[in-house]
Amino acid sequence: MSFNLPPNMILPVDEIDVRLDPTPHPFERDNADAIAAGWKEYSAANPALFDGTMVLLSALTYDDGRLRGVSHAVRYSTFLxxxxxxxxxxxxxxxxxxxxxxGDGALVAIRMAPHTLNAGKVYFAAGSFEPEDFVDGQVDMHRNMAREVAEETGLDLDAAQAEQRHHLISTPGGVVIFRRYHFTETADVLAAGARAYIMADAHPEISEPVVIRDAAERPEGLMPYMPALIDWHFSNA
Incomplete structure (x- = not known):
């Protein structure tokens, strides 16, 4: 088991090979009692939390643009x-x-709703990988991204032009694998569509879209890694 990614550096990714191992994750297996106790604490503080299934890595390596890893299905309580x-x-x-x-060069991020774990935080619509994001045991990045963006904002990534290359940044809170999707619509139009979608949802995960028009903008509540992504975007337009 290994993790060799340098911290807090944006790196290009041209090949992704992250596979789903059907065996239990050693971390979940070896910490079962502590995980159960922690879940009681989290769920008591926020009854809206759901102990669903996601994946956690047991290995992730980066070498000359190639990202390879092994992941396992775990409970959300294990992730917490x-x-x-x-x-x-x-x-x-x-x-x-x-x-x-x-279409006018802005970024469209989101602010998480008050009942969520990351209440008030601003980042791009996203969610942890789930077993359904793996096809024949291999992760499908677009599948995960498209599902999460559609579920949270109603925006359709298939209607946008995806850049060929992914990038990543490794942080203490996790490895962020990101990719730009270019829409033809203006930021105001995209934000209005997302806002209408949120208002029609009885239990939305986000409270509002957040438009970022230049590198100097620092909306309140930005996740710690977001300034690096914002700066990278506007310096690599």
Missing amino acids: HWRRHSDTPDAHHAFAHAMPVS
Whole structure:
């Protein structure tokens, strides 16, 4: 088991080979009692949380644009326990960010709803990988990104032009794998569509779209890694 990604550096990714291992994750297996106790605490504080299934990495390596890894299906409660012990050597988290770019060059991010774990935080619509994001055991990045963006904002990534290359940044909270998707619509039009979608949802995961028009903009509540992504976008237009 290994993780060799340099921290806080944006790196290009041309090949992704992250596979789903059907065996239990050692971190979940070896910490069952602590995970159960932690879940009681989390769910008591926020009854809206759901102990669903997601994936957690047991290995992730980067070499000359190639990203390779092994992941396992775990419970959400296992991930929450990992967040408290993210320095463990045998487990790590990764998630994919589609970066919606409007026709007028802005970024369209989101602010999480008050009932969510990341209440008030601003980042791009995203969610952890789930077993359904793997096809024949191999992760499908676009499948995950498109599902999460559609579920949270109603925007259709298939209607946008995806850049060929992914990028990543490794942070203490997880590895962010991101890719720009270029829409023809202006930021105002995209934001209005997302806002209408949120208003029609009885239990929305986000409270509002957040438009970022230049590198100097720093909306309140930005996740720690977001300034690096914003700066990268506007310096690589």
